[in-house]
Amino acid sequence: MTIKIYNTLTRKKEELETLEPGIVKMYVCGPTVYSKAHVGHAMSAMVFDIIRRYLEYRGYEMRYLMNFTDVDDKIIARANAQGADPFQLAEGYIRDYEQNLSDLNIKPATFNPRATQEIDQIIEMIAGLVEKGYAYPVDGDVYFRVTKDEDYGRLSGRKIEDMQAGSRIDIDDRKEHPMDFALWKAARPGEPAWESPWGKGRPGWHIECSAMNLHHHGEQIDIHGGGNDLVFPHHENEIAQTESLTGKPFARYWVHNGMLQLGGEKMSKSTGNLVSIEEFLSNYSADTLRFTVLNANYRGPLTFNDDVLAQSENALNRLASGFRPALPGAKGATVDVLASLAKQVEETQTSFINNMDDDFNSAGALGSLFDLVRVINQARTSGATNEELQPAQGKIRELTSVFGLVLAETKGSESQADAFIDLLLDLRASLRKDKLWAYSDLIRDRLKELGVTLEDSKDGTTWRWD
């Protein structure tokens, strides 16, 4: 079985063949840290977390870089507006973001490079491009010469000529061509700056990712990821810079996640159409967002609203229902039931892998997980014991972990309250025996208020924390 990945570069699904056997070098563009991150960033990080977890599950060693852009116009502008130091400002938002990722149960990247810590490599790269004739300095700026790069535009499917007509690009007479982009920006008064062969200045936006990849991954990588809003110009420019310098194909697979839609529009920092991760997590769980992401194709736009989130919460409850223990008095299921349970475990495993191998079709894979939940619940209803349910429940646990879902199992077995709750249940059983419904319902209602849900069946009562 082979894993297929949709490659933006070729607009086709391609089989995953890594540069080095068993190792995946992945780079994902992280945020520019000038404000709190929003749920759109969370979606992107989650998509690549799911890809990362799945590839690990399939036996690959992941070398995963996600960067922080910690110096740019907006950070400087924001810092100046607040009278703050831009580096400290960025540092604070980086810590916030790392906390966000942790709260969202997103595994940390292998390493998080930062633009400001790669200045030497950036300067070295720019110098190399200037030397090869792919870049030219003007008044302390350095620009990339797009006309020198024959296949510029191939990732985004654009032609340089097409983009000139009707474009909103500022005409800068100092540039040879309007599409030439800055690799290095000359320092203006009051801005952070580093010494360079072209005078004091700071890196342009695109060059940092190229330099970090070159520095930490090497000339070629397997997967380069990011939001599809980065395809042009950011990733296009990364390709131009890196490949012009190395003469080798940069990333084998370009993977882009779709945009999260809030009110029918892209969630975006610059337009203020956003919900921060913090805000989201004060109302919903990390699993809720993760399920919502998993339930759709990562490449398409993601519908995000309270209605969809509520559906996800209910769906998660159903998924978790598979973990419930055997019914009181379970005497064991029939051979037929156990056979169909075992069969479904196999089918779910196969279907999960087949779907995920096919460009990470998590929604399809989820479907097979729900199939297994149904069969587990059927088995339980027909009297399966905990021992009989265990293998199937273990499979659900295994596969949902690959997705990064937490699905907190009915907590409570470690609680000191257990003995008291059992005591109340004993008392209530006596009351019910005497048909004192008012008292028995009172106990059930009051426990519900305390977060303990009781469920009666003819063979006894079960309880769980909700």
Place this chain on the structure above:
RNA sequence: GGCGACGUGGCCAAGUUGGCAAGGCAAGGGUCUGCAAAACCCUCAUCACGAGUUCGAGUCUCGUCGUCGCCUCCA
């Protein structure tokens, strides 16, 4: 204006070598039950529209309408 993606039941959504349309949520009916809850069982779509290719199309081609993204900072 240019480039690209998409349009599947009330909602979310899978479905790319074309062959009787996954799954979840919601809804209705039923089983169980003192009641409640949960679970289980049953019911609920011909795939934006039009034309074409084909024995056969949601799945290919063309057109129309609509939505979204990029072309400026953006996950």
